[in-house]
Amino acid sequence: MQLLLIHSDFIEFEAKRPTKLAEEVEDSAKKGRLDEALCAFIAVEKFDEDDTDAVIAEGAKQVADVAGQVKAHRIMIYPYAHLSSSLSTPATAVKILKGMADVLSQNYEVMRAPFGWYKAFTISCKGHPLSELSRSIRLGEGEVVSEALKSEAKAV
Amino acid sequence: MQLLLIHSDFIEFEAKRPTKLAEEVEDSAKKGRLDEALCAFIAVEKFDEDDTDAVIAEGAKQVADVAGQVKAHRIMIYPYAHLSSSLSTPATAVKILKGMADVLSQNYEVMRAPFGWYKAFTISCKGHPLSELSRSIRLGEGEVVSEALKSEAKAV
Numbered sequence A, B: 001m002q003l004l005l006i007h008s009d010f011i012e013f014e015a016k017r018p019t020k021l022a023e024e025v026e027d028s029a030k031k032g033r034l035d036e037a038l039c040a041f042i043a044v045e046k047f048d049e050d051d052t053d054a055v056i057a058e059g060a061k062q063v064a065d066v067a068g069q070v071k072a073h074r075i076m077i078y079p080y081a082h083l084s085s086s087l088s089t090p091a092t093a094v095k096i097l098k099g100m101a102d103v104l105s106q107n108y109e110v111m112r113a114p115f116g117w118y119k120a121f122t123i124s125c126k127g128h129p130l131s132e133l134s135r136s137i138r139l140g141e142g143e144v145v146s147e148a149l150k151s152e153a154k155a156v
């Protein structure tokens, strides 16, 4: 799993058109907006297919960890295939994204953008040092590569 | 080089704080906005250090190709380290980003966000099928991996 976490003034989206892989969703789930939110752009990867429950738990933990650091109470789960060149099946992706939203809903206001739709979106990134972080989760390798602490040394 | 190309209603940024790697820039270059623009989020990679002139030419060609497809006349060059885990040196990144901006300036209105600064930004992605594309340039391997045509099959 590849995560790009952006602390935003707001994030809003509108599903415009389904791709062949589109998740079926109610009309009410095709648009959404959160203010003062952490937006988690997520690519679920082939590697994540082996143990989806563990990936859901670790993914939710990583997102919650950053939400805590930036003091965000709202989380947007946003599928983002362009973060990886080794994607999972769509079914696995939807399962993991829904699972993460369920876990995080226990402690945060959570919204999830639908999978497999062409979406318009607007995001406003705050620009403080923790407002853009990336993390890679590779459970099979027994590690979580956090880009949080080294982000200042990166070319943000 | 990793490219994430977003066709936007607008993209605006404001440099907030320099990192240790920050490029020195005039105050006037610390803020900017383009409307109806293609925003090229770019990670310059280790791999790009061997032949920077060729990477500048190929990178500019790829961006121009997409700008042509979406009929954008304005291009934002935006450094985005989070697209890769194998970054070039900052000096190489700045050289290539500046070089791409120079080449593209011959045919487009170009703006370049400064390298190595924490930046606030807002982007509004249009949401049509070509409005989010990614490309990987690996010149040493003699290929450009285009994600343009297969984007519909990805979990956008």
Ligand SMILES: [Mg+2]
Pocket: A009, A126, B120
């Ligand atoms: Mg602000």
